[in-house]
Amino acid sequence: MNISFIINNKEVTVDVKDEYTPLLWVIRDHLNLKGTKFGCGKAACGACTLHIDGAEIRSCSYAVKFAAGKHITTIEGLGNEENPHPVQQAWIEEVVPQCGYCQSGFMMATAALLKENNNPSDDEIDDAILNICRCGTYYRMRKAIHRAAELSRDQKS
Amino acid sequence: MSKKISRRKFLVKGGLGTLGVLAVGTAIFRNPIRREIIDFTDSFVAPYLGTGTEANLWFEITKHNTILLHSPKVEMGQGTFTGFAQIAADELDININQIEVIAAATESGIVDNLGTGGSLSIASMWTILRELAATTREMIKLEAAKKWGIAVQEITTKNGIVTFKDQQLSYAQIAENVTEWEIPSTPTLKPFKEYTLIGKPIPRIDLNAKVFGAPIFGMDAEMDNMLHAVVLKPEHIGATFKKANFTEANKMPGVVKIIQIDDWVGVIAKSYSEALAAKEVIDIEWHIPKKWSEEEIRSLITVGSGSEMLVQKEGNSLKKDESFLEIEFKSPLGAHAQIEPNGAVASYKDGKITVIISTQVVGITQKQVAKALKVSTEDVNIIPTFLGGGFGRRLNTYHAIHAVQMSKAVGQPVKYFFTRQEEFQNDMFRPPTHHIMRGKLNNAGQIENLEHHFASGNVATESVLLPNITNKILGADLGAIRGGSIHYNGIKNRRAIQWHKPLPFATSWWRSLGLLANTFAIESFVDELAIQGNKNPIELRLAEIKEDEEGIRLKNVIQKTQQHTNYSDKVKDGIAMGFACSTDAGTPCAQVVEVSIIEDEIKVHKVTCVMDCGIAINPDQVKAQCEGAIIMAMSAAMHEKMYIEDGQLQPTIFGPYQMAMIKHAPKEINVHLIQGIDKPGPVGEPPLGPIAAAIGNAVRRLTGERLTEMPLKLS
Structure with missing residues (x-):
């Protein structure tokens, strides 16, 4: 069908x-x-x-x-290389990926979070981002999420 | 002295210069297993092992004047491709945007028969890769010199351009017209200070591919006219095939064929969903010889049970009638849980086999497939992709055989990958461990005796990566003893004794091998001795390190950690610091964690890590490896546990198999690198060592409780 x-x-x-x-x-x-x-x-x-x-x-x-x-x-x-989404831009700035396999899912989850809340606190990130990364890129990821939020706010203003 | 290599020894693509410079450097083909075996586990940096003496591909010059490096090692997140690009580009005199790295396939490139693992990729290729790159650069210069009729010394190279006075040609322009390359003797490498990329924290070269969702993984591979397959394997430990009825399954939509070989059934269909649906209706019976229980498995791994091996013997043993401190530690069965499932896309046609696969062992997989399918290795081409995580899991990729067998059965290419349940129940696990630590202080408050008695299942034993002979010689498991000896060389009386027994299911390499559990036991115990003796735990350790080469480096990372954290063993504002250190594969690493108890849970706020891995080719990626290793080790130490229930390995899904998520990760991880040796050392595994003990040591200060079992939980 x-x-x-x-x-x-x-x-x-x-x-x-x-x-x-x-x-x-x-x-x-x-x-x-x-x-x-x-x-x-x-x-x-x-x-x-x-x-x-x-x-x-x-x-x-x-x-x-x-x-x-x-x-x-x-x-x-x-987004694409010429016009990255703020989340992708932040992921590049913080050099987040290692193996990279889970990263699409994390970036999509982050983009959805930022649509609802463009200034999430650490606790709000903890509650919203429930994906799993085996390489353990979480430390950079948190920095990238805050950076992406900042870029999103800049884009709006 | 120059030696000529004939035209036919080069592989040529698209009319451009594809350089096979294998004749360079005789060191490439040295036999690796010719050293003291004990070194192998502790500080052995294996030489690179090529696939043969035939000319193969290293560098390929493209018409866009970029150079493609066919890497003998795979990229699984550890950043090796970026490191290789930096190393090669610096000697090739090209910029970082002019180099691309792909994993070599067995047919076209050179693969490393030792596989990719052991934190050795950069360390083992450091000299060879620079020599190959420098030779390639000189070959290009020689051709330019011939073309211009000048001496080679008059030519300079930069950014992929050769220059003589006002004349310039790109490497590609030169390569285009060369029919016979002259290979010079290996040139002298540049002095370190002339390198512009080595040592710089440049972004990973695979960053864009990974941020924009490029199809680079084994799971993303396809072949024309490809079918999809799933496999049915026994869910019980040790079960074997008894009988099955495929009548209903064969009627399911899209099913092409169902085959049974040994103890697995393959369902091949037009789509993945159809294959999966058909698998659900197969009526199958397994022979289950025994339903193992958790208690039975745990009891197999007990100090005093199995084969015994004295790993370390310095001074005297503790005597039974002496008074000493004794503490038991345990670690559980752990899964690799890499997010990309194992699988392969395979084609069998007229005795020729092609396999596209995420694997850490390209050469071994080629041999395994050839043997199982009874073809010669030259008829098997293994094409490795980027790996969606390795962690040692993909040092065993025999499932490539299953994919080929299914392709052969249907006469079409087949894509097969594991379900998550299959992944959990057929992992090659990190074995559980059991440790008894014994020790005592003397009247001066120094450690008089320290003994580590420990038991483990297989890690290296039965692995295809090691010659069987090594295990027979040693009697011990080379992987399980990693981190098991006591590195405090100032302690007069030291023992490390391993007990080893295989389990009724496969256990094998898991990132850092025995280091995680062994360091947990040793470093927790040393901390407890410090408490018993009312000593600062760092000062106690420093006093037990003699200043030989290794001792100096270990002391240095410990002292730097102390300085960076202002370490104190006193609890302040509800936060305690915990310290631990280890030396793994010759790389010393010390960590301090800052921990509090929040709502009865252990919360790690901050980790400070000091590591001496020698030259960091890319300091940012070395730091990324430390951050990731710390979080992976925290996940294993605090959350993860496989268990046996009703004869099955459980759980079979994320969630019940608890792993660290972003909420569990420390908000601050500060990594400081020291260069204590003038070559790159192992990076990817050493930082997994200290963290579990460091957390336990902090908790001891906070609650008075000594945590002795992973996953670490408050009682």
Whole structure:
């Protein structure tokens, strides 16, 4: 069956056999956008985090049927080298990634947080960012989140 | 003296100069296992091990005048590609934007048969890589000299350009027309002060790829006409295949084929979701010889049980009738829990095999696949990708074989990766450990005896990375003893005795091997001795270090830590400091943690880390390694634990397998680097050593309780 949605500002229609297929696999295998990662398949690690209508979603556990008609943003649509999103800019400034595998998910979670709260406290970051990074980049990540918030505020003003 | 190498020994791509300069430096092919075995575990920096004497690819000059380095080591986050780029670019006389690094595939490049691990990538390649790069630069200069009919000494090189007076040519312009390269004898390396990239904290060269979501990982790989596969493996420890009915599963949509080999079943389908759905309806029965319990597994790993090995013997042993302090410590079974699952994309066609894979052992995987599929190694091309975490897990990537077997069964390329449950239940775990520390102070308040009796499952034993002979000689497990000896060389009477026993499931390399648990036991105990003797724990340690080469460096990191933190063993405003140190693989590291108890939980606010790893090729990335190692070790020390329930390894998902999240990470981590030797030393593992003991030592000051078991919890 056909399901249509807008992904990274582009309208697409995908033909899926099972409407309960996790959105993650439709994005990775049908649309060939590999920036959104598989980590656990149980919404426990956050590697597959993306935005649906601006809200943070763990796409490994989100049936593609629910995405119909909605706006999806993945890491590829968040920004690019010429025009990075403040979160990506901050991640570059703080040189956050090590292996890098979980980082898309963290950046998407951070971008969603900053949309709600462009000056999060440390406690608010602790409550909102629940992804897992095995390389242990959390120390730089916290600095990058504060920096991204600052860049977001600058952009607005 | 120059020696010529024939045209056919070069691999040429796109008409541009692809340089195979393997003839450079005979040191490259030295046999590695020719040293004192004990060195291997403590300070051994293995020489680089090439794949053979055939000309292969190191540097490739592209038409854009950039140079592609085919790295014999893989990038798993540790920053090796960035370090290699800095090292090579400085001798190549190119700028950092002119170099790219990719992991060498077995077919086109040179891979390291020792794999990527042991914190050795930079240390082992430091001289060789500079020699290769310098030789390549000289080769380019020689060609320019011939072209211009001048002496090579008159040519200068910078930013990938050769210059003679007002004439200039790019490296690419020169390489374009060369049909036969002349290889000079290895040139003298530049003096250190002329390096402009080595030693500089430049951003990682893979930063943009990782920030903008580029498809660089094994999980992102694809092949044309590829099918998707999942595998069904037994969930119980030691279980084997008995029988199965695939009738229902074969009827499921998208299923192409279901195969059973040994103790696994492969489901190959048109999509991942379809393969997974079919796997769910397979009716399978396993033979479960025994349902292991947690208590049984734990009891296997006990001091006094298994094979005994005297690792260290200085002076006398404590006698049973003496009075001394004795404390037992334990660490649990730990998972690697790297976020990118293991997997492979494989193609088997007419006896030729290609595997794209996240692996730390490219050469070993090639041999394993060739052997299992009964083809020659030359018919197997292993293409390594960036790794979504390594941590030692990918020193065992035999699942490449399964992917190839499935491809062979369907006659199409197959992509296969582990589910998270499969990942947890088939990890090659960090084994649990048990330690008995014994020691006493003399009348002068100095440590008279210190003994570490410890038990572990396999780490290095049975690993394909080490010749079997090494274990037979030693009787001990070379990995499990890492950090197990007592480095306080001023203590007259020292013992380290290892007890070793394999478990009924695989345990293996986990970043820093035995260091994490061994240092926890030793450094917690030394702290307790200081308390018993009413001594400042840092002063007590310093008094027990003799100033030989290693002692001087260890003392230095300890004293610097003391200075940076104004260490005090008194609790102030509810915050206590905890100190610990270790020397791992020749790299001394000391840490002070600042800890308080908040709502009955241990909270680490700040970590100060001083490490002497010699020359830091990229100080910012060395610091990143320290920060990450500290957090990974904290996660293992405070949160993580696998257990056995009803004969199965549990848990099988993140969450129940508790790991540090951003809320658990210290808000401040200050890393200070010291250069105590004039070469780069190991970095990635040494900083995992001290943290667990440092936390325990702080908690002891806060609550009076000595924490003796990881994960560390208040009683």
